[in-house]
Amino acid sequence: MKIEILGTGCAKCKTLYENTKKALEESGKSAELVKVEDIPSIMKYGVMSTPALVINGQVKFSGKVASPAEIAGILS
């Protein structure tokens, strides 16, 4: 599984990255977690409000910081 956090480096994007990391640790799932900060890659997904969470190339949500519990729900 590949998880991408889209965001131009704002505080919210960092929080979402940390929350996702926590969700992965707590659920014991393994995944490749990457931060995507360059605009062309973000635009390729058509995302207009950051941060956004992408799993295996599919945008799960954008424009909000989900809690670790919420992310764990999306992961399973």
Next chain:
Amino acid sequence: MLKNFADYLVFTLIGLAPGSRSGDALNFFIYDTIKIFLLLTTIIFVVAIIRTSFPPEKTKRLLSRKREYVGNVLAALLGIVTPFCSCSAVPLFIGFVESGVPLGVTFSFLISSPMVNEVALIMLWGLFGWKIALIYIGTGLLVAILAGIVIGKLKMEKYVQDYVWEMQVGNADIVQLTFREKLDYARQYTRDLLKKIWPYVVVGVGLGAFIHGFVPQDFLADWAGRDNPFAVPVAVALGVPLYSNAAGVIPIVHALMEKGMAIGTVLAFMMAVTALSLPEAIILKNVLKNRLLLVFFGTVACAIVFVGYLFNAIL
């Protein structure tokens, strides 16, 4: 009822004399803080629920290939309900222009969205009353529509950074939220926003209360009254560095108005605080060349100064 509670607390329980400076200031502070936090909590929550129905992807679709005028009006209105954070300004801008939203229409949105925001409106309504809040919405929309039309007429497409036009933009599906998810989103949004702005509100209302109680009446009448033609432009210039602190600035301005600051000057100052921000300009520099950035700032600033003079003349 709230007024009675504040009176009871300050004059009976704490025992300060009504009409004394410290008594009045504290009474003012307690009454205003409680009122504003009640308003903030309920209205931010309601606005957040409404916003879940207007994700930027949907707004983009509504605006693409719209003509000017109609497009500018629609963009300014959608700016109120579409959630916007200056940190997303770049992807939003690219998404808009790439999907065929005209440049001037995009600017109408970019101007209205931060300016006509719920925190500023709640603070205005709570402190100045609904009439001033409505005037603020109306003139804010007007500034956004007019400035967008002017930028559209100037045909400045070549002053958008070149790479923007070559960008490949994907099509994200609009995620439909269930009502339960909307409520969750709104609750989280309200909590996060309150957490961020509450210190500004408390400090702002506190300073406002101090000014209310301790600064002499008509203190500002000479400098910021309607007879000083420089008051409006100076207020706009002062508003730029105070970006995004509408929550803290509005209570202070409210107290200053009691001390003789003219209403047009007050409105212009508030609009400059919300609409013109240096951090946003730096972010927008990623997609705009200097000339367009200057035109954007200049047009909005001129429109705001005009609003200020207008209301100083008619109210």
